[in-house]
Amino acid sequence: MNNLSEVFKEKKLKLTPQRIAVYKYLKSTKEHPSAEVIYKALQPEYPTMSLATVYKALKTLVEVGLVQEINVGEGNFRYDGMVCPHSHIQCLSCGRVDDIAGFCFNDLNDTVKGQTDYEVMTSQVYFYGLCRDCKNNKKDE
Ligand SMILES: [Zn+2]
Ligand SMILES: [Zn+2]
Numbered sequence: 001m002n003n004l005s006e007v008f009k010e011k012k013l014k015l016t017p018q019r020i021a022v023y024k025y026l027k028s029t030k031e032h033p034s035a036e037v038i039y040k041a042l043q044p045e046y047p048t049m050s051l052a053t054v055y056k057a058l059k060t061l062v063e064v065g066l067v068q069e070i071n072v073g074e075g076n077f078r079y080d081g082m083v084c085p086h087s088h089i090q091c092l093s094c095g096r097v098d099d100i101a102g103f104c105f106n107d108l109n110d111t112v113k114g115q116t117d118y119e120v121m122t123s124q125v126y127f128y129g130l131c132r133d134c135k136n137n138k139k140d141e
Helices: 005-010 017-026 034-042 053-065 108-117 131-140
Strands: 068-070 079-082 085-090 097-100 126-129
Touching: 005 017, 017 034, 017 053, 034 079, 053 068, 053 097
Parallel strands: 085 126
Antiparallel strands: 068 079, 085 097
């Protein structure tokens, strides 16, 4: 990870222990956790941090673009420390969310731009399926 205090300084963010903890956790995982999962994971090290604080830290980090908020449906928000554009696939059975790497949306954005007169800033595409574990479990049934 590049120097966290530099990144925060550039975004004019105050370096609070809560923000650092949440951001570091998201940078360390590929699992796209929900706020509750982040809260529970940080409990041992930050026993006084509340769920509301985790939400607040997440909101701030999303606002400055350090963290990506992913809405996988059912009002179920997940968080991602990888902010370059990439798409996601969610398992319909266990709910895990994975990155789909090497999949570029620039062509798609241009197509939409050509059809709508919009200046396309961003796009979100989600795929749904069964992860390997759930697929294997199905076979055993
Ligand atoms: Zn699954
Ligand atoms: Zn992701």
